[in-house]
Amino acid sequence: MSRSPLEALARTQKLVVCVGSGGVGKTTTAASLALWAALSGRRVLVLTIDPARRLANSLGLSEIGNEEVRIPLERLLTEATGAPEPVPGGQLWAMMLDPKSTLDDVIGKVSKDTATRDAIFANRIYRSIAGSFSGSQEYMATERLYDVYGSGRYDLVVLDTPPVKNALDFLEAPGRLARFLDRQVMKWFLTPYDEEGGVGKRLMLGTSAVVYRLLGHIFGREFLKELSVFFTLFRDLYDGMRERHEAVGRIFGDPRTTFLVVSGPNEPSVDVATFFVQELRARSLKIGGVVVNQLHRARLVNPDVDALLGRKARELDPVLAPQVLARLGAAHRRLRDLAALERQWVGRLAAAAPGVPLVEIDRQPGEVHDLSGLLLLHRWLFAPI
């Protein structure tokens, strides 16, 4: 019997990135993996970019903020029967990304003085971009990741990604930002505004002149002026931010980084998972496993309900027994058909990810919302294959 593929991953990796479509148990999987690694003695942070409060939910907390929160593992021993004694030294931390305050932190860190920082905070454009526009979550996620990864406080960071349809956005974000922060590009924008007086003081020829006029026409002079102030304030920050984003790109490609593709047993999520497998492979990023969550199981094909339960049910309630037995039969047929359909989707996913270990997790009776719930998942996540 060989060890579970995820066990090696939880023991040795420095970063595990969980990807997949929404609603497939990605956050729960991330939290459960983190808990396992923490119990086995590693210092682990699980970081979610999900704007929903799902990580807090699944850890049984009412709130997690932009700061790292330590989850007391001792709680498990009182909460769950049969919980393993944590290996000394293990720690579990959780953090949920708040894009706005993360951006503020970053600006605080890379600003050369408090005056620059305060000017940026006061800028109308800054206030409106921080945290609200498409892609900002992904930028900030990589920022936060860079911080915690490099802090030395954790042996393992488990990153739970947002359920974006264009799901690799967060991988692209550093590249896009780096392009945006390209010095040459910035120079091009700032040139006409650099000296007091703004546009018009400088003689522009050809395309540039047309372009500026058009931009002024579209966005209004006021906005362009404000934007140039924004860019000017940011100018000294570019190098710092760019370096950080390039570093994150390197972290994703590091040999101790692994991606975990999470899916449900249905067409839309298998579709997204397949896409992830292809995209990650195209980027030569390491896939440690495919986790299929929420599987329904039925082992019986055509059970004889009356033979199995009839006598017992009639003893308990002779009046209601017939209809309850009929219902159990019908419910079982539906469950069986569903389980059979799900097998097909799992098969399709396995075929799309040859050579990648596939881990199946049965649907849990209730929703997982505490440490003992996460502990129950270990039986599947870390089952030997």
Added chain:
Amino acid sequence: MADQPSELPADTSVLFRSRVLFLTGKGGTGKTTLAAAIGRLAASQGRRTLVCELDNQRSSLTAIFGKTPTYQPTSVAPGLSVANIEWMPALDDWLADLVGAGRIVRMIMKNRMISIFLEATPGARDLMLLHRVVKLAEQFDLVIVDMPASGNAVGMLSVVGTSRRLFDAGPIRRCAEEIDAMFARADTNLVLVGLPEEMVVNETVETRGRVTAELPRLHQPLVLLNRATPATLSDGERALLDQLEGGELGVEARELVDAGRWEERLESATAEALGRLRAVVPVALLPVLARGEGAARVVGQLTAALARQSRAKVDLVGDVPG
């Protein structure tokens, strides 16, 4: 609407008298499938209908209609078209309308600096996408917009308000105003797709609050509770199930009782979800269809269910005791 009524009545007819419908919800709730089903039904009622996505690099509509949507609407059935509004051509179209000369626009768009500028300008992308919806609503009787998951969707829609504060004048300001005017129309509506699961309900309630706070121009959204299992088990039946479950059972009998319990839990989860949601937002139920089936078949069944619902003009499964 009165303050905090104990239960808000659901009016599903908004689905069929809207001109623009925005659909969003937590990931995995079935937004795209529902968008397609509503589209099919509207088209079958003789309305020229478009189902579109916003800059989705990986369309989920392809699996349903067998055709990958492009920027230009393409017909997939009589009266029904699909599109994927990509932002660069949307920007191109908007600029062409503005400047009127295709050649200049193309020349400008080829300029690398410009595209980076626009990509980076706060909200420009979202504004262009939404403005294209305004234009498409002039060409179709119904435009159904399959939005990203709720967190991103609300951010995207609220860009309009932010932009109106940010841009004092000029065409971009007018662009935001036109979108804002579309939001304010009685025939523009927002649908939140939910599931009878605790975390989905949490997110739906949270989104509902954000809509009120950040999108004051939009009308109260309607929640479509997808994959709902109405309660059919009586208290007596449930008690018997409990007793069976608590007794000594063989493996096979256990599997049968577990199947019954599985359905019973779906029923109580639906009742619980309805109780929480109906306190803050109108909710209509959509039934559990063939679970685990392929998207194209589910859309067919969902379309039929919606059709029954629109004829009956009541909740499909009536009230669920909560």
